[in-house]
Amino acid sequence: MQADARDIADLISRCALRDRAAFRALYDRTSAKLFGVILRILKDRAETEEAIQEVYVKIWQKADRYVSSNTSPISWLCAVARNHALDIIRARRPTNEDIDVALDIPDLSPNPERQTEAAEDSARIEYCLGTLDPDRADAVRGAYLDGFSYEELASRHSVPVNTMRTWLRRSLIKLRECLTT
Structure with missing residues (x-):
């Protein structure tokens, strides 16, 4: 054991005997190192300052275990x-709530009932989409279900952007008429 390590071991032994001067010397010689260890873990200076004090209380209380x-x-x-x-x-981690809270x-x-209504609505929408020309129905699905832009749809169907806008507007009008009848 090096001389410095022997000195610190001696200070810890004297702390076990409740030597306050040895405890003060131990604190002076080791607090910077321990502060760094704690700060790397907690990553909060104020919390580390509080924790270092608690650590030295533990060292004082448990010095006889070294x-x-x-x-x-x-x-x-x-x-x-x-x-x-x-x-x-x-201790920062949230505690698990009682299982009764889940109730x-x-x-x-x-x-x-809502699932049945949704299935019926879906079937009606599919039926009405089926009344449209296949390329118009595909454009409506692409725009409103898949999120394609007018430009992407126009390119996909090889039509000008304004034609695609017209397709979609007219298709929505037909869908609304079909769904309200």
């Missing part, structure tokens, strides 16, 4: 800081 032969003192201190920061991140969520899917 065993110098197993790990380096800085690794142990970083682990305490990292674990505390991760606990903060976990209060309205079911927005259509009921059987």
